[in-house]
Amino acid sequence: MNFHDGLSGEKIFFGLSEVINIKEIVRETFLIEISSSSQLAKSEPGQFVYIIPKMQKRTVLPRPLCIADADSETVKLIFKIRGKGTLCLSELGKGDKISVMGPLGTGFPLPREPVLLAGGGLGAAPLYFLAKKLRNNKKTSLLLGFKNSDEAYFIDEFKSIAKNVFVCTDDGSLGAGGNVVEKAGEIIKNEKVICACGPRPMLKGLSDFAGKKGLRIFVSLEERMGCGVGACLGCVVKIRRGGKEEYQRVCKEGPVFDGLEVVY
Amino acid sequence: MNFHDGLSGEKIFFGLSEVINIKEIVRETFLIEISSSSQLAKSEPGQFVYIIPKMQKRTVLPRPLCIADADSETVKLIFKIRGKGTLCLSELGKGDKISVMGPLGTGFPLPREPVLLAGGGLGAAPLYFLAKKLRNNKKTSLLLGFKNSDEAYFIDEFKSIAKNVFVCTDDGSLGAGGNVVEKAGEIIKNEKVICACGPRPMLKGLSDFAGKKGLRIFVSLEERMGCGVGACLGCVVKIRRGGKEEYQRVCKEGPVFDGLEVVY
């Protein structure tokens, strides 16, 4: 198998990236930094990369991971071990090469109005990138929810780039007790937009809330993928718009969708 | 997949071995030293190990490799890159773990009569182990054939353990010109037994020669394998004995067979 080494399109990089750093930041959750490219340097928050786990352990498909940060030097990704592919990724070491395609998909808008970024668990990752891009928007607040203090990560990093950072955990072991949907109701003030990433029930809860309050909401969704570039129709979610329902592609129209249009 | 780590039978080791050393001795041919075990320490010349290439590159089956030397510390193997499995092996580095099963099969007898060890190409590997075990037999001579001087290896090692070492190459670039079958006819004197390993045409030629001269001959054969332990009947060769032909297993009755009985 002869993968092209550095070849790629104008907007999408496809080639080998070098692992610059990898560390376990909380149990089974890793922060990996890989080398960037001209295309990856232009990544937008909410976009993702498609990582190819070297045909190990009988895998075939690449794995989608949100971009947690990107500049012309490095791309940061945060992932949790879920199965074979993420296990292979966790076994990578500094200097290893991995095949990467990206940036892919449509990311978050960069609202000028006051905005609440709401992340649950791994969902915090793309919000870090988004928060960085929104640094100029002084009315950005952040709400990060985790199961418990053992699973919380990146809190200090978030605090270093944003002023209003709220943390909650299901069991109250860190920050306030309770989940993101409940807390959002409590902390929201004059925010007009919510940008959210996390488990589907959380996104649904936030969308219901936003609907009731008349807020706009953008959610980042996950779905099993084939091609990652919009060609196979493997990764669809149902979107209701103007009374009509249709399937849209998480890898192309998404992963970020208007939360009020998603048929959960 | 949860391979048992050190588990194994009484005679057959099955578990992880550590790569102690690996180096390219001639182009695309590698000498690899892996850690031994109590069972592997009892390996006999001509036996093989079955190496499992970590499910990379869509492989399934282990790869059989002759034991080129074994003691209680290490097992030495010499292999050439032929396809996916050997390519994966060549990419191993010091300290890596690989799954190994062995020793397997039936090796060479240790003749007391004067014996000629004849190896062609990679076939020299098991003969090194055999020559070491035959050190006490002062009437051992060795004939090693290679395509050309670039492919020759281990000559000094052989010379350090045996007195009569003849080398020939197809193009005469090292030692005498000509192939092993031709040379065997020239150098053989009072040898009563030939032990041979190499490509099939060479083994057939030597067997014909031995038949005519009334010598005994033992040849090490290769065949594609399934189980490696005699259970699947995947690896057979045809053996003629007492006028009857039957398939025998390279992994169990072989890889070493009576050359006069093999139906080439």
Next chain:
Amino acid sequence: MKADISAEIGGLILKNPVMPASGTWGYGEEYAEFYAPGELGAVVVKGTTLEPRQGNKPPRIAETPAGILNSVGLQNVGVEKFISEKLPFLKKNKCTVIVNIAGDSVDDYADVARRLMDEEGVSAVEVNISCPNVKKGGIAFGVNAASASVLIKSVKKEYGRPLIAKLSPNVTDIVEIAGACIDSGADALTLINTVRGMSIDINNRRPLLPNCAGGLSGPAIKPIALRMVYEVKKATGADIIGVGGIECFEDALEFIMAGASAVQVGTANFYNPMVMPEIIAGFGEYLEKNKIGSVKDLVGVAIR
């Protein structure tokens, strides 16, 4: 002299023998980011029906050892929108366009074929006979020689350019179905569509795909596809496009030697978007290195 890597399939001349498998390469737009679609021997588009279709419920993809299962279904924009919105891009890029067509009834297929006959930009149709025949209780046309034959004949009546029948591997005797299609007017065959398979989600204790079964594709099915190409070529001599698990030039060459005149690549695009240009380059290099005049000289050489 430059090696001749052109191919001929049912009268259709292609500049090289490599094209995407239907449904895996959209309408050529997505991968244009990586290379010009006109570089390919042809472009085979997603299964196209008379009316637009929504397709199946997600999740639609599951990974299996060296393969994937999909239950995308026939989500597509319908033949009219294909012509007005998708075809222009392919024409502009000078692609040889093969339209994979599907339907629930013989009439559905015939209607789509008739509509496509009007479009010069469509060089051939590939009739996906693996779709369930709704009128006949959902049994696929492609599992029965008689119904396959009726279907091919009706499409043939409407469509005068090359007609390629794409067969399902989920049958006892592929040679029988292949023969029926050829006898009914198919100019060539595409072998194979996906193999029916399934995956269980042990955590949720249910099939991973809501549709239960899905279509298996990818390297896992390569030996199955090769066997069918070989058997059908040997028995019928028909022009064949080989597809199933191809992920590198060597795989493609296996198909050619087994009897395919051209190949399609599906799943491998998902993990290597450059796989098709790589295979095309591979053909050129192989012919030159081995001093073989044309890919055509290799078609079926492995058949005994």
Next chain:
Amino acid sequence: MKADISAEIGGLILKNPVMPASGTWGYGEEYAEFYAPGELGAVVVKGTTLEPRQGNKPPRIAETPAGILNSVGLQNVGVEKFISEKLPFLKKNKCTVIVNIAGDSVDDYADVARRLMDEEGVSAVEVNISCPNVKKGGIAFGVNAASASVLIKSVKKEYGRPLIAKLSPNVTDIVEIAGACIDSGADALTLINTVRGMSIDINNRRPLLPNCAGGLSGPAIKPIALRMVYEVKKATGADIIGVGGIECFEDALEFIMAGASAVQVGTANFYNPMVMPEIIAGFGEYLEKNKIGSVKDLVGVAIR
């Protein structure tokens, strides 16, 4: 309370639901080096015919992506030698013995079955209906419901203990064949035998196996096997032994949830001789961790 990992298949009670697939584990002697064969739910031996057989020409094995092709054929010692030379070892080791039987004609099968009926140490026969019916021009019994039915009825007449029919996946409608076998007296079914496939040696420009086609096994076929187990269980409710690509406990569990009451492991033994004890241990641990009383409670839970 200890978890109950016993299994029941067509009236046969097994201490656990794990056994080797015929032809991949010899007669139990080779793997005794690694663990006692009596630890397994049963031991299924190599396809056994009336007379000894030589089997096919080598090479007999080819590797494919996540699978292997084999064309071992029916090399075996014949039923008499099996009884005199192989069975004693299995009896001594207190194995539940299932003999896979094969032949070229209905009479062949019936004769082997009759002979095995005399042997108390043989707990069940597994009738391999994928062999070519020499009398009927080499078409396998297993691809046709009528001939499968005749075969099963004849064996049933001779063999009074549990009769298991092992089906070929190379058919259009596995449910039909399964139904015919059950209606004809099969007490249980083994699903699936190998999938017909092929591999081309591009250097020598010919099929890698001298027999051209071979049987595909290993992880690659797991989704195909799972689909067939699921469909047959759903349609017939029959007791099923699931086989095809199982290489770890999770795979085995998928089969159980899809409707198998027990599983066989074939190809995986070749690269992990400890795979079966690992799977057996896996069942115990899983039941305890999930507070499930018995493996039987999981059979078919994924069926919708």
